Amino acid sequence: MAKIITGYGPLLLRAMGQTLLLALWGLFFACIIGMCFGLLGVVKNRLCNIIESVFVDVIRGVPLIVLAYFIYFGIPFAVNNLLGASGFTLTALQAGTACLALNCGAYMAEIIRAGIQSVDAGQMEAARSLGLPYWRAMVRVVLPQAIRTMIPTIINQFIITLKDTSILSVIGFPELVNTAKNVVAITFMSFQTWLIVGVMYLIVITLLSFAAKRLERRLNRGRQ
Amino acid sequence: MDVNKNNVKIHVSHLKKSFGSLEVLKDISNDFYEGEVVVILGPSGSGKSTFLRCLNRLEDITGGEVVVDGIDITSKKTNINKYRENIGMVFQHFNLFPHMDVLRNITLAPVDLKKMTKEEAEKRGMELLKRVGLEEKAKVYPPQLSGGQKQRVAIARALAMNPDIMLFDEPTSALDPEMVGEVLQVMKELAASGMTMLVVTHEIGFAREVASRVIFMDGGYIVEEGTPDEVFNHPKEARTIDFLNKVL
Numbered sequence: 135m136a137k138i139i140t141g142y143g144p145l146l147l148r149a150m151g152q153t154l155l156l157a158l159w160g161l162f163f164a165c166i167i168g169m170c171f172g173l174l175g176v177v178k179n180r181l182c183n184i185i186e187s188v189f190v191d192v193i194r195g196v197p198l199i200v201l202a203y204f205i206y207f208g209i210p211f212a213v214n215n216l217l218g219a220s221g222f223t224l225t226a227l228q229a230g231t232a233c234l235a236l237n238c239g240a241y242m243a244e245i246i247r248a249g250i251q252s253v254d255a256g257q258m259e260a261a262r263s264l265g266l267p268y269w270r271a272m273v274r275v276v277l278p279q280a281i282r283t284m285i286p287t288i289i290n291q292f293i294i295t296l297k298d299t300s301i302l303s304v305i306g307f308p309e310l311v312n313t314a315k316n317v318v319a320i321t322f323m324s325f326q327t328w329l330i331v332g333v334m335y336l337i338v339i340t341l342l343s344f345a346a347k348r349l350e351r352r353l354n355r356g357r358q
Numbered sequence: 359m360d361v362n363k364n365n366v367k368i369h370v371s372h373l374k375k376s377f378g379s380l381e382v383l384k385d386i387s388n389d390f391y392e393g394e395v396v397v398i399l400g401p402s403g404s405g406k407s408t409f410l411r412c413l414n415r416l417e418d419i420t421g422g423e424v425v426v427d428g429i430d431i432t433s434k435k436t437n438i439n440k441y442r443e444n445i446g447m448v449f450q451h452f453n454l455f456p457h458m459d460v461l462r463n464i465t466l467a468p469v470d471l472k473k474m475t476k477e478e479a480e481k482r483g484m485e486l487l488k489r490v491g492l493e494e495k496a497k498v499y500p501p502q503l504s505g506g507q508k509q510r511v512a513i514a515r516a517l518a519m520n521p522d523i524m525l526f527d528e529p530t531s532a533l534d535p536e537m538v539g540e541v542l543q544v545m546k547e548l549a550a551s552g553m554t555m556l557v558v559t560h561e562i563g564f565a566r567e568v569a570s571r572v573i574f575m576d577g578g579y580i581v582e583e584g585t586p587d588e589v590f591n592h593p594k595e596a597r598t599i600d601f602l603n604k605v606l
Contacts, residue, residue, distance in 0.1 A: 261455075
């Protein structure tokens with residue numbers, strides 16, 4: 135155990151850094167995608183609603199690992215075929231980010247749609263009756279209430295996405311699991327390495343949950 | 359409460375409203391004059407709330423015409439937001455914004471729509487709170503208020519945009535009995551100040567005392583209308599008599 139920590143600790147920590155980098159990029163774009171599609175799901179327009187539900191169903195219906203292979207290998211292959219070139223590639227970070235952003239984005243879209251719809255319709259009506267336009271009423275009145283109810287679910291989704299980065303080891307991104315595999319291959323110390331990796335995930339996620347609890351409590355201050 | 363018969367505030371002709379195959383308003387025509395306090399009565403399902411909601415286009419109408427201050431509000435060209443600023447609405451379930459304090463509930467629309475600066479809106483907000491007797495609640499959040507207090511804040515909020523018409527959709531129906539009086543009192547004062555008011559309510563006492571006209575609706579039509587004395591003491595239609603027998 136000590137041999138792993140002293141010998142490979144810095145390497146594993148750097149790999150954790152890569153995991154967090156990938157997760158943060160993925161979550162950043164997931165929030166944007168989730169917000170866009172979530173709003174498409176609530177506006178009073180059949181076509182927009184259908185676009186949202188098709189997007190969500192397609193992404194939810196495909197395993198993350200298939201999505202990863204498709205984006206990392208499939209898309210550059212198709213693009214090069216189409217252009218008759220061979221130079222187009224995606225880095226593992228780019229493909230991994232896109233993959234997490236789409237996957238987490240789809241779940242976020244559903245969380246945001248449901249969160250907005252859970253706000254009493256009378257809130258929108260009252261805001262509109264005062265003369266506020268639709269989007270202003272949405273931003274001022276509906277969204278602030280919706281976000282409060284969404285926070286726990288969103289944090290939960292963040293944690294799932296953070297753990298999903300491990301699946302992207304299959305496209306060669308040097309995140310924690312991928313690096314740990316290499317460490318095991320060199321040292322043959324499988325038990326110790328995976329135990330350490332498990333504890334590392336646990337610490338990061340526990341810290342995240344703790345921060346989330348505090349945020350939630352802060353948002354609820356001033357309410358009954 | 360002088361009614362100005364020369365100034366039609368709301369002109370409704372052959373208004374129809376359906377929800378899918380359910381026809382809620384069948385053929386409604388009426389004129390509402392400046393300074394009138396019109397109480398709309400009727401059994402549940404008679405379409406009275408829907409009628410009120412058609413007047414500020416919270417419901418899109420299926421047919422007919424609603425003209426407010428000479429402007430056809432059902433036309434696609436009408437800026438409905440501009441028009442809604444002039445017509446306040448009070449809801450059965452108050453619909454205060456729970457994430458804002460009472461004063462912010464009142465100042466949100468005037469400030470956001472650039473009708474007033476923040477300072478002006480807060481000054482006006484405090485005046486309105488004083489008028490409804492709740493100035494000490496300015497910094498309180500709505501969940502901490504009683505039902506009667508919530509509804510009085512909701513009235514102040516609607517008045518903040520300086521509307522010249524106020525719509526009340528069963529404003530006391532969700533209140534505990536002991537809180538009905540305080541809300542009706544605010545409405546009476548508002549009526550006395552000359553506000554044009556359309557009130558859907560079951561409060562017969564309020565209608566008798568304050569209304570300049572009473573409309574009785576049933577089955578998507580206006581069945582009978584007249585002064586409170588005419589409708590309550592000398593109703594002509596069988597359905598009106600039947601309804602009044604049940605509620606009086």
